[in-house]
Amino acid sequence: MQKAKLTLKTSPEHKTVIQLSDRASVGGQELLIIGGPCSVENQNQMEIIANRLATAPVQALRGGVYKPRTSPYDFQGMGLEGLKVLDAVRDRYGMPVFSEVMAISQIEEISAHVDVLQVGSRNMQNFDLLKALGQVNKPVLLKRGLAATLEEFVMAAEYILSYGNPNVILCERGIRSFDSYTRNVLDLGAVAALKQITHLPIVVDPSHAAGKRELVADLARAAVACGADGIMVECHPEPEKSISDARQTLSLEEMIALVRSLEPIAAAVGKTIPPGSGVVPQLALV
Template sequence: MQDAQLAAKSHPQHRTEIALTDSISVGGEALFIIGGPCTVEDMAQMETVATHLLNAPVQGLRGGAFKPRTSPYKFQGLGEAGLEILATVRQRYELPVVTEVMAIDQIDAVAAHADLLQVGSRNMQNYDLLKALGQAGKPILLKRGLAATLEEFIMAAEYILSHGNPNVVLCERGIRSFDTYTRNVLDLGAVVALKQITHLPVIVDPSHAAGKRELVPALARAAVAAGADGLIVECHPEPEASVSDARQALSLPAMVELVNSLRPIAAAVGRRVPEATRLPERQLITV
């Protein structure tokens, strides 16, 4: 990977930590855990998610406003109305927001409402989008493509880096296989390799890898043991009622249980799960 001039480690201890707020970052000693639904459905849903997960704690809130779907007939997201909901919850609960950007003409709107702009698996090699995100002024969460090699994945990050944005987080989300029991195959070997090759933070999406909620907690714990800097996990107030990816979404109590189960594993590999920080009473909202 000689062409990976910016993504590659310059020395064994080279490690980038990306600040999202004054107190929350990804790539440091503390794990960065993102939770939330696949899709923003309404304000009540996102308020419920935030109030439950704040004390888990999670350090980021996910929710799709623009949704790439295999079928053109399925729900495509609320668009800018979804971004407004995310921005309101972000402000009220002081949680960084992660949401997907699918096209160049969406960048400004998403960047105005979110802290971490996600590039989905289908867009990993959308080079015009990657170049434009180099000028976005916000950190980028880059997901590995459905069948991308590690070299292709790293070089996709290089496009963003080489166009001016040094803040890229890599996300292993599983790769396509002949086996249909799981939605994808979670490549934890890739997590280990990426941590050796690149200085960029690496997180794992066990939800899209598994496609089945009962497999998600064990895969999440394995990812932390393998050296991942964090996780992005789908959860929902009523998982079976989710308009997207219902089968892989955890319940909110299950998400809290998962975060707590990570503490001894994190400690064993020299990491930690941050403690919950209670917001001032004036910012707490009853749903």
């Protein structure tokens, strides 16, 4: 990793803290909790989720509007209409939102509606996309590739930093293995190693690692215990009816219970869970 001039730590104290909003940050003492559905489905769905999670406390929302699906016949996302939904929910609840960008042509449109641009595992080494995101004034959450080594992961982040964007959040989401019981193998050893190697914040996505909702909470707690700066968890008002990733999605009640269970673990590793936005307007269902 000698060529990683910008991502490597220069001292044990060297760390980057990224401010996502007036209330939410990642990389410091506060544990960032991101919740929401795999896919934005409609305004009502996101209103219900934000209303429940704002005081959970969950600090940020996730929701896909452009979806990289294995089959071209599966739901591909709401596109611009989904971005408008995220924009409205962000304004009403004061919560920063994360959403995936799949192509250079989508960057300008997505940047106008979300706070953090997410690069999915399939695009971790899409170098032209990484270069373009290096020129954007928005934080980028970079997911580890399906079979990427730590050096490849760090060097992908280096692309973004080298083109001018210092605000990169690494995300461990599991790597592919011979064992099919879980969707992927969550590499928590990589989280501990990356905390020593790089100054960038590291978030863990236990939902995509597990592929089964009954495993998500335990993996999330383990991620916090090993030093992750945050977690990203899929949740939905009616998980079984989720358009995508239903099997790994928590109910809102399960999500809230998970957050509460993290408090003593966060305290044990020197982190705190900040309050959510605290903004809970009357539900505006349509």
